[in-house]
Structures are given as C-alpha cells and as structure tokens.
Amino acid sequence: MAELFDPNDGYTVTARKWRPRVFDDVTSQEFITKTLRNAIKNNRISHAYLFCGPRGVGKTTVARLLAMSLNCLNRKPNGEPCNVCDSCKEIMNDNRNHPDVFEIDGASNRNIEDVRELKEKVKYGPVRSKFKIFIIDEVHMLTGASFNALLKTLEEPPPYVVFIFATTSPEKVPLTILGRCQKFDFKRLTIDEISSRLRYISGEEKITADDESLFFIAKKGDGSMRDAQGLFDMSAAYCDNNITFEKLKSFFNLAQSDVYFEICDFIKSKDAKGLLGYFDGLMSKGYDMQIFLDGLTEHYRNLLVSCSTGNADLILESETVKKKYTEYISRFTELEIINSLKLILQTEYTFKFSSNQRTLLEALLVELIKFTDTREISQILEELKAIKSDSPVNTSGFKQQISSAPQFKSTSPADTGNSGFTGSAQQVKVSYTSSQYLNESAPPKQEPIAAVKESVPVVDISSAGGDLNTHWLSIKEQIKSERKWVYSIIKDSTFELDDNQNYMLRVDDGTYELVDGYMDYLAGKISKYFGQPLPVNLVKSSEFISSVSSFSAPAEKNSDGTVQEPDNYEKLRAALIKDFNAKEVN
Numbered sequence: 041m042a043e044l045f046d047p048n049d050g051y052t053v054t055a056r057k058w059r060p061r062v063f064d065d066v067t068s069q070e071f072i073t074k075t076l077r078n079a080i081k082n083n084r085i086s087h088a089y090l091f092c093g094p095r096g097v098g099k100t101t102v103a104r105l106l107a108m109s110l111n112c113l114n115r116k117p118n119g120e121p122c123n124v125c126d127s128c129k130e131i132m133n134d135n136r137n138h139p140d141v142f143e144i145d146g147a148s149n150r151n152i153e154d155v156r157e158l159k160e161k162v163k164y165g166p167v168r169s170k171f172k173i174f175i176i177d178e179v180h181m182l183t184g185a186s187f188n189a190l191l192k193t194l195e196e197p198p199p200y201v202v203f204i205f206a207t208t209s210p211e212k213v214p215l216t217i218l219g220r221c222q223k224f225d226f227k228r229l230t231i232d233e234i235s236s237r238l239r240y241i242s243g244e245e246k247i248t249a250d251d252e253s254l255f256f257i258a259k260k261g262d263g264s265m266r267d268a269q270g271l272f273d274m275s276a277a278y279c280d281n282n283i284t285f286e287k288l289k290s291f292f293n294l295a296q297s298d299v300y301f302e303i304c305d306f307i308k309s310k311d312a313k314g315l316l317g318y319f320d321g322l323m324s325k326g327y328d329m330q331i332f333l334d335g336l337t338e339h340y341r342n343l344l345v346s347c348s349t350g351n352a353d354l355i356l357e358s359e360t361v362k363k364k365y366t367e368y369i370s371r372f373t374e375l376e377i378i379n380s381l382k383l384i385l386q387t388e389y390t391f392k393f394s395s396n397q398r399t400l401l402e403a404l405l406v407e408l409i410k411f412t413d414t415r416e417i418s419q420i421l422e423e424l425k426a427i428k429s430d431s432p433v434n435t436s437g438f439k440q441q442i443s444s445a446p447q448f449k450s451t452s453p454a455d456t457g458n459s460g461f462t463g464s465a466q467q468v469k470v471s472y473t474s475s476q477y478l479n480e481s482a483p484p485k486q487e488p489i490a491a492v493k494e495s496v497p498v499v500d501i502s503s504a505g506g507d508l509n510t511h512w513l514s515i516k517e518q519i520k521s522e523r524k525w526v527y528s529i530i531k532d533s534t535f536e537l538d539d540n541q542n543y544m545l546r547v548d549d550g551t552y553e554l555v556d557g558y559m560d561y562l563a564g565k566i567s568k569y570f571g572q573p574l575p576v577n578l579v580k581s582s583e584f585i586s587s588v589s590s591f592s593a594p595a596e597k598n599s600d601g602t603v604q605e606p607d608n609y610e611k612l613r614a615a616l617i618k619d620f621n622a623k624e625v626n
C-alpha cells in the first residue's frame with residue numbers, strides 16, 4: 041500500500057484514504073484493469089475511453105489510475121504507476137496541481153460554453169507530461185449541443201489528448217460519441233467483495249468488527265464500495281472503533297432477520313395475538329413500516345429460495361443467517377411460501393397509497409397465518425407413496441391391496457378450521473394426515489368411475505369449486521339465519537356421498553339424537569337447495585367411513601386388452617383431482 045498524501049494531515053474518510061493506488065488494488069474489475077495495463081505496456085492507447093457502471097464501483101478510481109500510469113515519470117514495467125513521482129502524487133491528491141490532468145463533473149459543466157472552454161484547453165499540448173488527460177464524470181449529463189461540440193474533437197483528436205468518460209447511464213450517451221470510445225463495463229460489486237475489502241481496511245485501521253457487521257455494511261452498500269465505506273466510517277465512529285452487530289442494529293434501527301424469524305414463528309404457531317403484540321412492540325420502538333415490509337418481502341424471498349433449492353447458497357445473508365434459513369426449510373412448503381409471498385407483494389402494491397398503513401400491515405400478518413395450512417397435493421402423494429412402499433402387500437393383487445390399504449375420508453370444514461376447500465388451479469388445502477388413512481378400513485370396492493358418474497344426481501359439484509361440503513356450507517348459512525338452534529347442533533356436521541351414492545349427513549355422536557329430530561326440516565332444506573328431492577341419511581361420525589370407491593380412478597387397459605386396476609396411489613390422485621378440483625404442482 042502506497043504512502044498516503046493527505047494535505048489536511050488529519051482524519052480522512054475511508055473511501056478516500058483507501059482508494060486504490062495501483063490497478064492491482066482495484067476490487068473485482070480485473071478484466072478492465074488488466075486490459076488497460078496491457079494497453080499501456082504495449083503503447084496502444086485509445087483517445088477516448090468510456091467507463092460505464094453503477095455508482096461506487098471504481099470508475100473514477102480507474103480513470104485516475106489510467107491518468108497516473110499514462111503520465112507517470114517512472115512507470116513500472118507491468119504498467120502500474122509508480123505512486124511516488126510528482127505527477128502520480130498530484131493526481132492522487134485529487135488533481136489539485138496537475139497542469140495536464142483535468143477532472144470535470146459533467147453534471148455541473150454540461151453547457152456548450154463549458155465544452156468550448158474544454159476545447160480551448162485541448163488545442164494546446166501538455167505542459168510537462170506526455171498526455172493531456174480529460175476525465176469527465178457523469179458525461180451523460182452534457183447537453184446535446186455540448187455533445188456535438190465534443191464530437192468534433194473526438195473525430196480528430198490531437199495525438200496527446202486522452203478523454204476518459206465515466207457514466208452511470210451509458211444509454212443516455214449519443215451513439216456518435218459511444219462509437220468513438222473504447223467502452224468498459226464495470227461490474228457491480230458483490231457483498232463478499234465489499235466485505236472482504238472492509239475486512240482488510242479494518243485490519244489496517246485497527247478497527248475491530250465482527251463478520252456479521254461487515255456483511256451488513258457491505259449489503260447496505262448495495263454494490264457500491266464508496267457507499268459501504270461511508271457506512272463503515274459512520275459505524276466505526278458510532279461504535280468507537282469496535283463494531284458489533286448488536287450495536288449496529290440499534291444504530292440503524294432496522295428490523296433484522298431475527299425479527300422476521302420470530303414473526304414466522306408466530307405465524308407458524310397461528311398465534312395472532314402474540315404476532316400483533318410483537319408487531320406493536322416493533323412499531324413503538326420506531327421501526328419504519330416501509331422498511332419492515334421490505335424486510336418481510338426479502339425474508340419470504342429467502343425462504344422461497346432456500347426451500348426451492350434445498351440450501352441457502354443463493355441468499356445474500358451472513359453465514360449465521362444462512363444457517364438459520366437452512367434450518368427453517370423443513371417448516372414451510374414451497375406452496376405456502378409462494379402464497380404468502382404473493383400476498384405480501386399485493387400488500388406492497390397498495391401500501392404506498394394507503395392512508396392506514398399500519399392496519400394494512402396488521403391485516404397482512406393475520407392473513408399470513410391462514411396460509412400455514414396449505415399443503416401441496418404432491419406432498420400428500422409423496423407421503424402416500426412412502427406408505428405404499430412400506431406396505432408388505434403384494435402390489436399385483438388388487439383386492440388384497442385394497443383390504444389393507446389406507447382409506448380416505450374427506451375432511452369437513454370443521455376439521456380444518458378453514459372455510460372449506462378452496463382448491464384453485466395450483467393448490468388444494470388439505471388438513472388430513474397420512475396416519476388418518478391408515479387406521480381405517482372399508483370393504484373393497486371396484487366400481488369404475490364411469491358407473492359412479494351415472495348414479496350421481498344432477499348436482500354440479502365442480503360448479504361450486506369443491507365437494508359437497510361447499511354446498512353444505514351454503515345450506516348451513518341459510519339454516520343459521522332461519523333457525524339458530526338447529527344450526528348450533530349441525531354446525532360441525534358434514535355432508536357426503538357414501539359408496540352406494542347415498543347422501544349422508546354426518547354429525548358428532550353427541551348431537552345425533554338432537555339432529556334426528558330435525559331431519560325433516562334439514563332434508564327439506566337440502567332438497568330445496570338442489571332443486572330436487574334428495575334422500576338424506578343421518579349417520580354418527582364414529583360409524584361413517586366413506587369408502588375408497590368415491591375416490592376410484594378409471595381402470596386402465598393394458599396393451600393386451602386386459603384391464604389393469606388402478607392402484608391406491610392412483611386412486612387418491614384421481615380423487616384429489618376430481619373431488620378437490622386439484623392440480624399437481626410440479
């Protein structure tokens with residue numbers, strides 16, 4: 041590292057103090073620095089360079105290094121500037137005294153008069169260096185007339201002139217200018233690149249900093265080394281040269297990842313009260329609501345990435361946080377996260393325009409709890425596959441298989457705590473678990489689905505987007521408004537079709553006798569609802585098990601014409617698709 045020249049002989053901000061003095065020190069623009077060094081070595085200098093890229097990635101720094109190297113009095117054989125000659129020193133010292141190197145800010149010198157002045161300077165050769173160098177920062181800010189004036193110079197530049205343009209918006213630079221420049225695209229710096237540079241600087245400066253802090257600062261820098269170094273200075277001052285993540289959290293007053301993990305814990309345990317209380321605590325500490333929402337979005341994005349890829353490699357977080365995400369993968373399904381993320385993004389859209397942002401966030405949090413029940417059909421099928429493969433039954437013997445195979449029972453809304461199945465194109469909400477299938481048995485049934493269809497009355501189940509229970513819910517709502525007492529004894533009941541296509545009203549054993557007394561009324565309501573007389577049987581929950589037949593899949597014909605019975609896995613798959621309007625998520 042070269043000697044530091046500081047005219048103030050006092051505190052110098054990190055970005056300036058640790059500005060690279062040689063090409064080799066420039067962080068992660070190796071392709072550019074190597075190309076430039078080789079050009080210098082081989083004396084193949086272009087008259088105009090255009091450095092493009094986001095802010096704080098080293099465009100001006102490399103422009104100065106190029107100027108230093110071109111005019112260096114003792115240039116090293118590898119093309120690096122010497123750093124000690126007068127020319128090098130003057131350029132390093134912000135070009136205060138260099139007679140042949142000019143740094144111009146395009147934003148404040150954008151008019152034709154400024155360019156005319158520049159052209160005057162171009163006319164005369166360098167005072168004491170080999171090249172007369174013009175570094176124009178934010179060149180895209182020049183006016184059209186200025187560009188035109190500049191173009192004439194670029195078309196026939198004097199041999200001693202080198203222009204180095206820098207811009208964050210190359211698309212605003214006229215093509216006529218672009219065509220005359222050698223263009224270099226500077227890449228955005230990664231968090232790792234920035235944090236390792238900060239690690240180096242903190243070591244040199246005798247500032248202690250934990251990994252998580254440096255990672256946080258690098259991340260806040262958003263690809264800009266200059267911004268990150270500015271934050272590093274602020275953090276060092278605030279933490280008195282001992283930067284810890286704990287102190288930074290209070291300094292930046294930001295909701296950090298542990299906050300979101302805690303929120304997810306509340307969501308997962310469906311603790312709305314705890315969740316809202318926790319959120320209230322954050323708000324009273326002065327957390328910014330927009331930043332909170334941004335953080336929540338990023339958190340779910342991170343969950344999605346770790347869940348989809350099975351690891352946390354693509355997450356821009358410190359190792360500690362990455363580990364936490366890896367541990368969290370098993371707690372959520374991909375579908376659950378996607379749905380939650382969609383909801384959050386919807387809220388983001390309305391958030392900015394809302395006059396009641398806090399309520400919006402609270403509603404969002406409570407709604408996120410609702411998604412914790414969502415399970416993917418593929419997940420259920422996987423579980424069944426596992427059950428099937430564990431089963432000792434002979435898979436070729438269909439009857440044998442059925443007798444010992446798991447049986448399925450459609451769940452009622454009361455069971456799930458949800459408002460019935462809301463199967464959309466991509467999802468099906470199912471709350472039963474595989475263990476439930478295992479403990480029940482029913483006589484084998486081999487009726488193909490075609491026969492089942494014929495015996496079904498003209499009730500279009502799919503029109504309500506779900507099973508019979510969807511209709512039953514509507515009927516129950518009518519009953520609720522008519523006869524509250526009756527409703528109270530049937531509110532947990534379900535309405536289902538048994539093996540023999542009989543309609544069954546399933547009630548808790550304890551309310552069976554009571555409901556029986558109102559069966560005429562209830563059957564009347566049901567028949568009226570479906571527009572036809574419908575015989576309804578009342579059954580006790582403990583006695584009623586819907587058999588596998590209502591889930592049966594069509595039998596398939598083998599190539600030799602023999603009929604192949606579908607296995608249980610296929611039966612369930614067909615049932616989920618038929619009864620729950622489900623689709624597989626790939």
Ligand SMILES: [Zn+2]
Nearest residue numbers: 112122125128
């Ligand atoms: Zn030098």
